[in-house]
Amino acid sequence: MTEQIVPDSEHKGIIGLLPTTARPYALLARLDRPIGWWLLFWPCAWGIALAGGALERWDLLVWLLLGSIVMRGAGCVYNDIVDRDLDRQVERTRSRPLASGALSLKAAWIWLLLLCVIGLLVWFQINWTARLVALGSLALVAAYPFMKRITWWPQAWLGMVFSWGALVGWLAIAPQFHGGMALLYLGSIFWVIGYDTIYALQDKEDDALVGIRSSALRLGENVRSGVLVFYLIALASWAAAFWMLRPQWLGIAALVPVALHLLWQAVTLTSADGDDALAKFRSNRFAGFLMFLACLVLGQAG
Template structure:
């Protein structure tokens, strides 16, 4: 595999540590999307929100590190599983045809072995949780298994992805406080809407190819109303988070903590160029920063409580 091969994928960050790996190892790193850290950041942030809002960011700081490791491993496992299911579709889409499994660089058997190894790391993280968090985290496996098929049967696979990527908010909260609560559910619901919004932006890159091969997405479904649709989902996210904050601390200052992330999300929508795939990618990636801003808001409120 030549060193410039992954640059055909616009959202890769191939240079750096991945480029230093032995040539035979690189396809496995690419299959798990280790060249695209944005994915595991977006999976990690909801976990961190749950921990921080439940008041455990300082007292259980090592748990945040475990969740970060789990996010890297399980996001990688999810990508490997997705590529196993989608290997034939990936060959038909310009942005995905060079993926290691679709291009034949990695065999199907090797992909399954790599998937099991990544799941083994996830198991190690799972063992660090209390019983309630363990049981709830296991329930997410059905959602993960079903996700690759959603783009074939619904225009809203982003909603399913939202449930998957946001599940960590429940697990993170329950790892600190094993009691179910409405604020926990509001954080989860808001995170789902946030994921739908940013993944709709991400799907702008593939609209033409998706339409040709019959893949469905919210970007195609919203059409000319995409900007308003994304804005709507972001507002739902902010409303859910504001509701959770208010229930935990019914003061105006609690809502002020959400102002930075609210302004960032509104900036995304107001400056989005839906006809420019590179701009869509930049806006999608900026949600790494949005997740950080939300974590800081949860941290402040969690420690104040």
């Protein structure tokens, strides 16, 4: 079973405990790598917290965490359906269930449908404004797998997709547009561009060979500076959102912990070390938590 687990899997033991027939489905939905659903969930949680609903609507946080797990899984299944031929040419991804032949294309489509049905149950837990905005993400999700073929910045498109939950979370609590919500979303986009550029460092050589484009390749030797700029824009956007909601320097101070963490990532990043890149990428789960605490403090104070 070891050879069927992609190299960046976090919890190989969990997959090993599943029945043999279920393992390819779990791997296809990346259930062995919870980092993905945490990164999708945190913007949702930020929106809820900054809108002031984290404590009163804690149940909504749970629902959106479930939604993040299943919809991230659905997105991975769809991505692998589209990319199955490319995945066979990349060392890190050639062992994925579709690329390796462990799972049929028909089975993958059925699994995708089942995950979407669970996501639909979560969709019914939010108000109509948030529901309609959530539907708007589907076009972005559908187009994402093709971005690496037509632009050097697929990470920017991923940023729009993975940050969409900030809008949904906010509107689920306060169903009207607010400039702070837009700035939170903008900052999240640049956060995603930063951490996914770090992630893409692992595949630079293979991506160049098979013609896959990425921000890591586009930036070349300037990856560390690029990531630093992306994170600084994210922090500036979040600071502006906080200031719009509560124009006091004490509110901005709540961002200091997450700012220090992101700056540490960028300054200490080793672009030639795949293990370092993966570790820095995964550390964004903690960065997301620090940002959640900042949003919680400000949201409850307001």
